[in-house]
Amino acid sequence: MDLSSINPTLLVASLMVSATPILLAAIGEMVVEKSGVLNLGVEGMMITGAVIGFVVAINTGSPILGFVIAPLAGALVSLSFGILTQVFLSNQVATGLGLTLVGLGLSSLIGKPYEGMKTETLPKLDIPVLGDLPVVGQMLFSHDIMVYLSLLLVLAVWAFLKYTRLGLILRAVGESHESAHALGYKVIRVRLAAIMFGGACAGLGGAYLSLVRVPQWTEGMTAGSGWIALAIVVFASWRAGRVLVGAYLFGGITVLQLNLQAAGLTWGVQYLSMSPYLITILVLVLISSNRKKGSHNAPASLGQTFHATR
Structure with a gap:
């Protein structure tokens, strides 16, 4: 095994790229859960955004347009979940799992003619001065715009939840929807808005x-990323900064095991590769078996059904 073949600069740069899709999904799911809704359909919404964005990019030649349409598709799919759970009061866990199955099936159907095709990607931003810095420039300041937008989104969500009135209302709905309703807040509207944001x-x-x-x-290309995002939200105790750390840790593990394989390590890599998924399963089991005692700073109304006339 030759560890000298692993370039630390490229390792960190690859880590940021690997973590970005999970970070985007996790920060959206955190907002959804802060409103008191548990949406297990993240995987389905991710794969829907992946196929719709790719199809749009292929047919228009513009990956930017793909990035514009994909969140709209995710929000539209999540709205179906919102209507079923908030208006028709269906079970959130069962509906979320159904959403994942629908997303996987829909993506397979839509993406079948596009398998194996390649599309243009986003160009890397060469940030003046910063991008020219030795080591750090290539490591942190030579990425595409979505990497930086994901970081800005984390900052914006943190500031929104902590400092704005709307953020306070959303947190109030998640902590006690009955009290929020008694104060005159539109619980269902707030939750639907949060659900659509998470879907986007x-x-x-x-x-x-x-x-x-x-x-x-590639069919099924999300490969469990949505479930990882769900687990990261729990690990992060529903805090935006910790979501960022969790996403980057998972991205680091993913990139590290690939680099170790390239360096010639054959024993133990499979365990490193499977560990995030095993931990994800464990966290989801803990959520399901003991939602109150097994949570840390979880919204008090998480997963509970609200009805104004109850």
Whole structure:
């Protein structure tokens, strides 16, 4: 095994690219759960955004347009989940799982004619001065615009939830929807808006997979990224800064195991590769089995159905 073949600069740069789609999906899901809704359909929304963004980019020749349409598709798919759970009061867990299955099936149908095709990707931004810095420039300041937009989105969500009145209302709905309703806030409207925002972020993350990270369409290319995003939200205790750290840690593990394989390490790599998915399963089991005691700073009304006349 030759560890000297691993370039630390390229490793960190690849980490940021690998983490971006999961970060986008996780920060959107965090907002959804802050409103008191548990949407397990992140995987379905991501794969929908991936296929729609890719199809738009292929047919128009513009990956930017793909990034514009993909979040709209994700938001539209998530709206179906919102209507079923908030208006018709269906079970959130079952509906979220159904959304994932629908997204996977729909993407397979739409993407079948496009398998193996490649599309143009986003150009890297060469930030003046900063991009020319030795080591750090290539590591942090030579990425495409979506990497930086994802970081700005985390900052914006943090500021929104902490400092704005609308953010306070959203958190109030997630902590006690009955109290929020008694104060005159439109609980269902707030939750629908949060659900659509989460769907848009997941669609954007999916588009990043098919247009930048792997600029071609492959069936099932999300490969569990949506479930990882769900687990990261729990690990992060529903805090934006920790979501960022969690996404980058997972991205780091993914990139590291690929680099170790390239360096010639054959033993143990499979365990490193499978560990995030095993941890994801464990977290989801804990959520399902003991939602109150197994959570840390979880919104008090998370997963609970609201009805104004109850």
